[in-house]
Amino acid sequence: MIKFLVYVAIILTVLAVGYLVRVFELASSLKGKRSEEITEKDNRLMGRIMLAFVVAFFLFVIWQLKSYGWRMLPEAASVHGKELDWLFNFNMGILWFVFVITHILLFYFAYKYYGRKDNRATYFPHDNRLEMIWTVIPAIVLAVIVIYGIKTWNHITAVADPNSQVIELYAKQFDWTARYAGVDNTLGASNYKLITGTNDLGMDSTSQAGKDDIIVKNELHIVVNREVEFKFRSRDVIHSAYFPHFRAQMNCVPGMTTMLHFTPTITTAEMRKKPEVIAQMAGINAIRKARGDKPEEFNYILLCNKICGNSHYNMQMQVIVETEAEYNEWMKSKMPKKEAAPKEAAKEVAGN
Amino acid sequence: MSMENHGHHDNHGSHEHQGHHDEHHHEESFVSKYIFSMDHKTISRQFLVTAVIMATFAMIMSMLFRLQLAWPNEHFGFINWILGDKWGKDGILEPGMYMALVTIHGTVMVFMVLTGGLSGTFSNLLIPYQIGARDMASGFLNMLSYWFFFLSSAIMMASFFIETGPASGGWTVYPPLSALPQAMDGSKLGMTFWLLSMTAFIVSSLLGGLNYIITIINLRTKGMSMTRLPLTIWAFFVTAILGVLSFPVLLSAALLLIFDRSFGTSFYLSDIYIGGQALEQTGGSPILYQHLFWFLGHPEVYIIILPALGLTSEIISVNARKPIFGYRAMIGSIMAIGFLSFIVWGHHMFITGMNPFLGSVFVFTTLLIAIPSAVKAFNYITTLWKGNIRFTPGMLFAIGLVSTFISGGLTGIILADSALDIPIHDTYFVVAHFHIVMGVSAILGMLAGVYHWFPKMFLRHMNKKLGYVHFWLTFVSAYGVFFPMHFLGLAGVPRRYYSNTAFPMFDNLVDINVLITCFAILGGLAQIIFLFNFFYSMFRGPKSTQNPWHANTLEWTTPMANTHGNWPGALPVVHRWPYDYSKPGKEADYVPQTVPLAEGEVDGGGHH
Ligand code: HEM
Ligand SMILES: [Cu+2]
Ligand SMILES: [Cu+2]
Numbered sequence: 001m002i003k004f005l006v007y008v009a010i011i012l013t014v015l016a017v018g019y020l021v022r023v024f025e026l027a028s029s030l031k032g033k034r035s036e037e038i039t040e041k042d043n044r045l046m047g048r049i050m051l052a053f054v055v056a057f058f059l060f061v062i063w064q065l066k067s068y069g070w071r072m073l074p075e076a077a078s079v080h081g082k083e084l085d086w087l088f089n090f091n092m093g094i095l096w097f098v099f100v101i102t103h104i105l106l107f108y109f110a111y112k113y114y115g116r117k118d119n120r121a122t123y124f125p126h127d128n129r130l131e132m133i134w135t136v137i138p139a140i141v142l143a144v145i146v147i148y149g150i151k152t153w154n155h156i157t158a159v160a161d162p163n164s165q166v167i168e169l170y171a172k173q174f175d176w177t178a179r180y181a182g183v184d185n186t187l188g189a190s191n192y193k194l195i196t197g198t199n200d201l202g203m204d205s206t207s208q209a210g211k212d213d214i215i216v217k218n219e220l221h222i223v224v225n226r227e228v229e230f231k232f233r234s235r236d237v238i239h240s241a242y243f244p245h246f247r248a249q250m251n252c253v254p255g256m257t258t259m260l261h262f263t264p265t266i267t268t269a270e271m272r273k274k275p276e277v278i279a280q281m282a283g284i285n286a287i288r289k290a291r292g293d294k295p296e297e298f299n300y301i302l303l304c305n306k307i308c309g310n311s312h313y314n315m316q317m318q319v320i321v322e323t324e325a326e327y328n329e330w331m332k333s334k335m336p337k338k339e340a341a342p343k344e345a346a347k348e349v350a351g352n
Numbered sequence: 353m354s355m356e357n358h359g360h361h362d363n364h365g366s367h368e369h370q371g372h373h374d375e376h377h378h379e380e381s382f383v384s385k386y387i388f389s390m391d392h393k394t395i396s397r398q399f400l401v402t403a404v405i406m407a408t409f410a411m412i413m414s415m416l417f418r419l420q421l422a423w424p425n426e427h428f429g430f431i432n433w434i435l436g437d438k439w440g441k442d443g444i445l446e447p448g449m450y451m452a453l454v455t456i457h458g459t460v461m462v463f464m465v466l467t468g469g470l471s472g473t474f475s476n477l478l479i480p481y482q483i484g485a486r487d488m489a490s491g492f493l494n495m496l497s498y499w500f501f502f503l504s505s506a507i508m509m510a511s512f513f514i515e516t517g518p519a520s521g522g523w524t525v526y527p528p529l530s531a532l533p534q535a536m537d538g539s540k541l542g543m544t545f546w547l548l549s550m551t552a553f554i555v556s557s558l559l560g561g562l563n564y565i566i567t568i569i570n571l572r573t574k575g576m577s578m579t580r581l582p583l584t585i586w587a588f589f590v591t592a593i594l595g596v597l598s599f600p601v602l603l604s605a606a607l608l609l610i611f612d613r614s615f616g617t618s619f620y621l622s623d624i625y626i627g628g629q630a631l632e633q634t635g636g637s638p639i640l641y642q643h644l645f646w647f648l649g650h651p652e653v654y655i656i657i658l659p660a661l662g663l664t665s666e667i668i669s670v671n672a673r674k675p676i677f678g679y680r681a682m683i684g685s686i687m688a689i690g691f692l693s694f695i696v697w698g699h700h701m702f703i704t705g706m707n708p709f710l711g712s713v714f715v716f717t718t719l720l721i722a723i724p725s726a727v728k729a730f731n732y733i734t735t736l737w738k739g740n741i742r743f744t745p746g747m748l749f750a751i752g753l754v755s756t757f758i759s760g761g762l763t764g765i766i767l768a769d770s771a772l773d774i775p776i777h778d779t780y781f782v783v784a785h786f787h788i789v790m791g792v793s794a795i796l797g798m799l800a801g802v803y804h805w806f807p808k809m810f811l812r813h814m815n816k817k818l819g820y821v822h823f824w825l826t827f828v829s830a831y832g833v834f835f836p837m838h839f840l841g842l843a844g845v846p847r848r849y850y851s852n853t854a855f856p857m858f859d860n861l862v863d864i865n866v867l868i869t870c871f872a873i874l875g876g877l878a879q880i881i882f883l884f885n886f887f888y889s890m891f892r893g894p895k896s897t898q899n900p901w902h903a904n905t906l907e908w909t910t911p912m913a914n915t916h917g918n919w920p921g922a923l924p925v926v927h928r929w930p931y932d933y934s935k936p937g938k939e940a941d942y943v944p945q946t947v948p949l950a951e952g953e954v955d956g957g958g959h960h
Contacts, residue, residue, distance in 0.1 A: 036813035046743035122738035149769035157708035244844030255622025258705035
């Protein structure tokens, strides 16, 4: 019934507008005007709206910067992240400048030169000097952007420090598993054909390096100021390991191992004390409270950022950056119960 | 050169007259006149109407998922009404359907509306008209091009009626997700439909593109040298070349995907364990697909934007009553953009683990493209300077395009910088960027073209006031929707997320999403005004005079009737470039291309 009424309402509205248009057209043709003709009055009105638009647009942008700006990701929590943030701001400086200038020119000209009846445009088909200027200047500015950009890119993608801690991140629909390389800092071999209900990562039990590997689900602990080298694998489809707070991301592709390394610089505890983070969390918790959800503390997070299936939107892992001591304490709790476990395993293999 | 052109023209003319002559012997039936027509004007209208309908569908899809993003877990009768209990139970969008809507929305907008629809409408309409030809080189292939396009659109929409739903792996359909039916429902039959639809689409696009290229090269009328072509034709020409060179690569990518899906090959698959089972396939690479896809995909974004820029060049010049500034530089930019667009595809793959050096190369080539794009933007602005601007609705949309092309292009500079791309790749920053620079710009360009050439297509005018209201609502809501999305991206929100509620860190962004959805609804309602104006004016709008905008190009020298063969008598002869607006020493502020040069007059296009 309601659906029917909606249909009727839509049809009636369309008819009504149709009649209005008809009336408007008849009225103007009675006055001897052609309704489609663009008059000077139209031009003036549109020119003015152009000007009003650009002012309103700038105000809208400023309002967004003010009311959204402080809710963006907090300060980068990694060494290269700081460099990236600097580079981003540097580029944005240039872009804002170009954005504002071009928009002022575009809309101001639209207003200033709105058509008047007895005006004539200036015939100005080209000017080699002007064209030269706006080819060369963008070229120079872009060269600067490219040089800085590639420099930073080279820093980030340089080979990892051989002493960095090796951790494997294993992606599957729809969760993350971390594998720590253990005392030898080398990951054991694995093969997807070995995957079973109890061997989630397909670890090869004959691989020596794998004996001391430690598998942890749902949380990732890393040590502040110590470089981590991640090796990514995927079991099924492409996922992407996205660490927004560390300004890091790498795809996880089935059939190959991808790598990424960074050095976290701020522990989770320190981050929670930063004024900007406190302000953000206060805002978040106020909203949660109003909704009846329990309050949350700031946490680093790893998200999946490549469409990977219906639960893509909920494929995450908490990341904890801590001091060396805290990390060792935690690691101990994850070690196999018996101290001698690695040795025993070694014997077993030797016995074979 | 004029000798050559002359002989050629004669040949063509006599051939066409023959064809024309035959027509008189039989009455055209409704079917051959309106359905299986081979007339470029009819085919152009068919493309336009199909594209308008497809755009409406794609827009409604975006409304559905925007409701979900702004008010997750809210119950919407509207969602249940459209999607039924299976996908919209209690008025809540089902996650799989969310992905399907996003995927089909993107595919339809990119391919059906802005590739098929935009090029199909305006290349078909304007190429013969503006170069002075009686029709396309092959009317038959042209007709096939439309019907493959129609088939493709129909298959795409039909996939909503499949039990397991349409394809839902994103418009880029990356394998293995899209290759494995175990991975998600959308990768079952829906994905097969998607591939079939795209295959038909590619056939359509190739038939159309080859026809456009051949027509432009061979059928220009006497005096219409390449440097006297309107910029619209240059844009369509380069666009068609891009399409012909890149779509076959997409077809091969799709074929290999079909093999992997159906015949157990492993082009894209390796070492996969899914659904409790280790697959046999090894040795393939999912990254191979991405290289093939983006080898098409990047030129594709220029296939979308170049025609829109071409239309804009023409509309801005006509309505500013000034020659387009830097005609030669504009042609150079179009060609440079066309060429460079083939060597930048890697910028979509910076974080796939590609060799960092290769990444640097793609940064460099991508930023090179910014130079011709900047030249175009500056030239548009200079064309307005000291003009006598007539604000037709078409002109408003064209100016809007210049604005969005600049705003969206600027954020492209951030994304092209591989280092900066790392933290924002696949976030809403990207969604904001490509919608503004490609989606909104091309839609504005297309609408500009519709308003401007409506009198040529349907012999009537669209209502001006409704056009004004339509423009301002559309333009304001486009920025209202897509500008705030940059901030979501910088806050780390990934794209293609059904909901952000699983992450407390995104809780304080809800108001941004609500604002975006409100603007989206406003923008959607504004399109009702357009739809009404479009269909109403088609039948009831005021009749147009022959050259309502006082333009120079040849299409306005044809009578206001759908004359078969376009010009009732001989083909027009061209004497000058198309941009002699407000030329000093001329009484009128326009000089059609058919007016001979006066004694001692220099042709502005640089033609000697
Ligand atoms: C009616 C106005 C539109 C709205 C409100 C809208 C909104 C959106 C949103 C929010 C997404 C991202 C969803 C997600 O990633 O979860 C999206 C995706 C997309 N849109 Fe639009 N859009 C509109 C028009 C367009 C136009 C004109 C184009 C033409 C290029 C377009 C092309 C795309 C593409 C290619 C995607 C990506 C699909 C994917 O992720 O696979 N959209 N749209
Ligand atoms: Cu995932
Ligand atoms: Cu690209």
